[in-house]
Amino acid sequence: MLDKQLIEQIVLEVLDRNGFRSGDGKPSLLVVSATDSEDDVHEMLNEHWHTICFQPTEEIPAGVKDAVFVEVGQDLLVKGAIGLTDTEESALFSKLMLAEVDVRFVLSQELEWMLTGSKEHVSPYARMLYEHYEKLQSFGVSFTNETSTIKPEVHSTQTNGGKHGPYFDEKLLTQTMLEKWNEHEIHISDQTIVTPLARDTARERNIEIITIES
Template sequence: MVNDSKLIEKIVRNVIMQLDIKPQMPGEVSKPSLFVHNADERTISRLEENWKVICEPITEIPNVIFLEVSQNILAKGALGLTDDPDSQLLSELLLQGKQITMIPVLTLEWVFSPERLRTKYHDQLVTYKKKLESFGVTFTTLEMFISSGLEKNQQSFCELLTDQEVRKYTDETIWIEKSTIVTPLARDTARELGKTIKWNE
């Protein structure tokens, strides 16, 4: 059965070559989609170097970045309050299990150095940050997010997804483009390793 699967994969590669579809070369990266909330044109332009930026929430997009996160959304997000559009959106995205990154406003960047705390009020704000982190939210600066390029759990999207690519993916969910061809052996390998293949918008 394994030999048959490998043969099918080889046939698929040959068919792609005959159709003159250029497979993505190793090391080439197709930009994954990123829903960006509250960004200006300059920031969007910088993010577009590594991401396909989307400014409207789409269910299929797993990655989200909130910019200019204020004390208001920090506290409301941690407490589950949804009485304004920003906190309502954050709540919905958390419920959908999105991978959310938050970039605090400059006046809140001190939360990255909690050892500098001087009052119980500062301590309470750090507690809200830690609560959001327990929900899966990541906090960083815009510069760090941009310089890091693609997050380590983001993988390149290939025109052809083979069992070799499936084995290389470190995340349990493999996000691919709608145009990606998935070989039968890749599906079998994903099932065997407990990974899920999903198509990105």
């Protein structure tokens, strides 16, 4: 009989080869940055993510569900909102949105005023820009001015019994992930692979694994 640790290692290696998981167990995050501070950006994000330095002309890696554009200015803000794809950045944004990737924008300093949540007492031109900001939010884009605040999200979902709970939206559930889980239950897709060691850890920590049908 195969050792449970060996089974887990085999599963991890298979998923790594197919681009569904980073080697450190962290979710992957595409980082699109046009600034010289790229190393600092990656350093802040690496605590929670496996960051991938990404150029707009590259193909989107398989299995990636999150992306962040750093130092977003007026050009991408407006073009993203109206669906214009005449630049490499705006074309990439369109591809990511159509692929249902979760996109974050880190706004440039000149646009940080939008994060105050008010378009009152601004010029008609600024109000127009704010409306594009709101349009992108309606598409599911999230905004921040602090790269350090970008963390993987724990989603809330509803089971067949009508109960809500924290949702783990990854391809693989491992022992390491459950050792860090702070809830008494974890909701997963019926497509998620649960390793034997993860099931042992769930029993030891009294965490109920609830499978949601796709």
